[in-house]
Amino acid sequence: MGYENDYGADYYESHLGLNDYIHNEGIICFNRRMAEGLVNLLHPATVLDVGCACGHLVSAFRDNGVEAYGIDSSSYALDHVRAEHRGFVCRAALPDISLPDSFPKKYDLVTFIEVIEHIREIHNHEAITALSRFSDTVLFSSTPDDFDEPTHINVHPISFWCAEFAKAGFYPDMTADLSFGAPQFVLFRKRPCCPGMEELFRPLDVLYQEKTTLTKLALERLRMYREASDLAQERLRLYQEARAKLDEMERVLDTFGIRCLYGAAKSAKRLFVRLSGKGTDSQGTEGDDRNPPRD
Numbered sequence: 001m002g003y004e005n006d007y008g009a010d011y012y013e014s015h016l017g018l019n020d021y022i023h024n025e026g027i028i029c030f031n032r033r034m035a036e037g038l039v040n041l042l043h044p045a046t047v048l049d050v051g052c053a054c055g056h057l058v059s060a061f062r063d064n065g066v067e068a069y070g071i072d073s074s075s076y077a078l079d080h081v082r083a084e085h086r087g088f089v090c091r092a093a094l095p096d097i098s099l100p101d102s103f104p105k106k107y108d109l110v111t112f113i114e115v116i117e118h119i120r121e122i123h124n125h126e127a128i129t130a131l132s133r134f135s136d137t138v139l140f141s142s143t144p145d146d147f148d149e150p151t152h153i154n155v156h157p158i159s160f161w162c163a164e165f166a167k168a169g170f171y172p173d174m175t176a177d178l179s180f181g182a183p184q185f186v187l188f189r190k191r192p193c194c195p196g197m198e199e200l201f202r203p204l205d206v207l208y209q210e211k212t213t214l215t216k217l218a219l220e221r222l223r224m225y226r227e228a229s230d231l232a233q234e235r236l237r238l239y240q241e242a243r244a245k246l247d248e249m250e251r252v253l254d255t256f257g258i259r260c261l262y263g264a265a266k267s268a269k270r271l272f273v274r275l276s277g278k279g280t281d282s283q284g285t286e287g288d289d290r291n292p293p294r295d
Helices: 009-015 025-042 056-063 083-088 121-132 158-166 202-256 259-276
Strands: 046-050 067-072 089-091 109-113 137-141 170-172 186-190
Touching (some): 025 109, 046 056, 056 067, 056 083, 067 083, 121 158, 137 158, 158 170, 158 186, 202 259
Parallel strands (some): 046 109, 067 089, 109 137
Antiparallel strands (some): 137 186, 170 186
């Protein structure tokens, strides 16, 4: 899981490209949704989050009544776990995970989210084998295409990880609905051997690309809709301001009875209404203002 010096204050406060990862409401909400989705899908009584960082997922599980525990290599991150849940996390690193006596030895589920890309490839088998000591079910996620992050030193497509997990006797559960998570989420279960896993699961790489493309298109359309809505609201505001100023001018002119200026204001208003496409009568002509108020 890397060295502690790699994942201290600088990493969590700026290196991730977020203003504040630890208190980021979007990250917290994502972990809540993930915990709720897994509870509904698997109904786990116990969960171990390997690479728990500041414990967002551990806290989300515990808020849902699950006995969740977490491990991470960063003391800085663990210091920022919610106070009431700090007794359920500890410092440890793959592949030599040693849990405190107060932690369960086996779990209904191990979560391993966006961690293995930070580990050198030569340690893949050791890391996955270590996970298998704690559970027969692993929720796995690792970015298949983010090479820009400097600490991502072990990035591979989903089919590659299927083959790596197969070496430890784990195979994807293709029936699991993981729509609550990222496109690269895979639920691995320990099952009898099945040869040729990398070729068999190459379609998962295609599926990931399709999901990612659809997500980007949806976000782009949402951005365009928001921009159009903002523009419409701004035009409406300008129209209302201009209309209010014209109405105020009419009140002033009515008060002082300045016919000449009153007529000019009426002409300006008719022009404004014509430009805005409103104010025509049933014959398609503007209202007639040939009788201004008398002094």
